[in-house]
Amino acid sequence: MASDEAAILHQAIGGNPAAFESLVRTYQKKAYIVAYGFVGNREDAVDLAQESFARAFKALNRFDESLPFYPWLHRIIRNVCLNFLRKKRRHGEISLNDMVDKGYDPPDDETPDRTAELGELSKAISAAMFQLPHDQREILVLRHLQEMSYAEIATCLGIPQGTVMSRLHSARVNLRGLLEDVKVSSLGSRKEG
Amino acid sequence: MPNDCDQFQPMMSGRLDGELDELSNQKLQKHLAECPRCSAEYQKLARIVAATDRLRIEIPPDEVWDSFLAGAYNRIERKTGWVAFVVGAVALVVLGIWLFMMEPWASALVKILIAVPVVGLLIIFVSVLRERLFLAKIDRYSREIQR
Numbered sequence: 001m002a003s004d005e006a007a008i009l010h011q012a013i014g015g016n017p018a019a020f021e022s023l024v025r026t027y028q029k030k031a032y033i034v035a036y037g038f039v040g041n042r043e044d045a046v047d048l049a050q051e052s053f054a055r056a057f058k059a060l061n062r063f064d065e066s067l068p069f070y071p072w073l074h075r076i077i078r079n080v081c082l083n084f085l086r087k088k089r090r091h092g093e094i095s096l097n098d099m100v101d102k103g104y105d106p107p108d109d110e111t112p113d114r115t116a117e118l119g120e121l122s123k124a125i126s127a128a129m130f131q132l133p134h135d136q137r138e139i140l141v142l143r144h145l146q147e148m149s150y151a152e153i154a155t156c157l158g159i160p161q162g163t164v165m166s167r168l169h170s171a172r173v174n175l176r177g178l179l180e181d182v183k184v185s186s187l188g189s190r191k192e193g
Numbered sequence: 194m195p196n197d198c199d200q201f202q203p204m205m206s207g208r209l210d211g212e213l214d215e216l217s218n219q220k221l222q223k224h225l226a227e228c229p230r231c232s233a234e235y236q237k238l239a240r241i242v243a244a245t246d247r248l249r250i251e252i253p254p255d256e257v258w259d260s261f262l263a264g265a266y267n268r269i270e271r272k273t274g275w276v277a278f279v280v281g282a283v284a285l286v287v288l289g290i291w292l293f294m295m296e297p298w299a300s301a302l303v304k305i306l307i308a309v310p311v312v313g314l315l316i317i318f319v320s321v322l323r324e325r326l327f328l329a330k331i332d333r334y335s336r337e338i339q340r
Binding site: 021024025028029032033036037042046049050051053054057058117118119121122125126140143144145149150161162165166168169172173175176179 | 203207238241242244245246249250251253257262265272
């Protein structure tokens with residue numbers, strides 16, 4: 001953990017509102033992205049990210065300062081989202097927005113055909129992701145949207161790096177199965193360009 | 194798929210993510226060169242990884258982030274308010290029960306005013322307890338929530 005974050009955390013635990021505010025500012029978008037990965041829409045994801053910080057604030061005095069902050073916060077976000085999904089599912093009220101590749105800047109050497117092909121595939125993946133078990137969806141979000149390394153994901157989820165690799169692989173194999181079910185053409189056997 | 198191919202499966206993801214160590218990388222590369230089936234599998238996986246890398250979540254505009262902290266503080270305040278309210282309500286109910294039992298001066302009307310919220314609270318408590326017990330049996334999330 002960076003020493004300046006450790007100092008901010010120490011102050012936040014001591015009840016300094018400015019320090020807590022600094023933690024919120026640092027992690028608010030990360031928290032939102034994780035929540036979005038669980039619930040699939042912007043409004044709920046913002047609410048759940050706020051709720052997670054409210055719970056983190058309440059539990060800060062139980063936080064072990066020798067450990068990194070984000071994995072602890074991530075567990076709170078995860079629990080808040082799972083509780084939310086449990087309640088929503090009971091009432092059948094889940095709404096999902098697609099994740100899109102809007103804003104993605106393709107590499108210069110990418111052909112227009114390949115850009116179109118991957119664009120189609122991304123769209124199909126964004127819909128299929130919400131059919132995956134939540135632990136597989138979560139690890140895909142950490143890897144592809146948070147751009148975390150295996151070591152960072154392992155720390156965040158409290159699992160060995162080998163499990164990170166196998167869980168990511170299972171998620172991708174399941175995704176491929178779901179996409180083949182809907183016959184996504186870009187999953188054909190053409191060689192990599 | 195032959196059994197010895199199984200061990201190379203997760204390594205394909207490791208390689209595509211650039212997280213595979215050199216030795217494993219070489220073993221996988223050799224296997225892919227010899228096994229057309231795994232090679233085809235690898236190509237499909239590569240497309241999935243490339244397409245998943247392009248996913249972007251809609252990030253809310255700046256106004257949402259400007260008021261984000263205030264929203265979190267509102268929740269903290271509301272929670273504090275609810276805790277104070279519940280503690281106060283429970284204390285009042287306990288006091289009411291004590292008066293109900295011990296004070297002969299309490300009129301029938303006072304006793305009814307005390308009994309009604311107590312009975313109401315008991316009904317809510319039993320209902321919530323029953324729902325929790327029922328959900329604990331069927332809830333697929335309960336084991337996954339980390340306490």
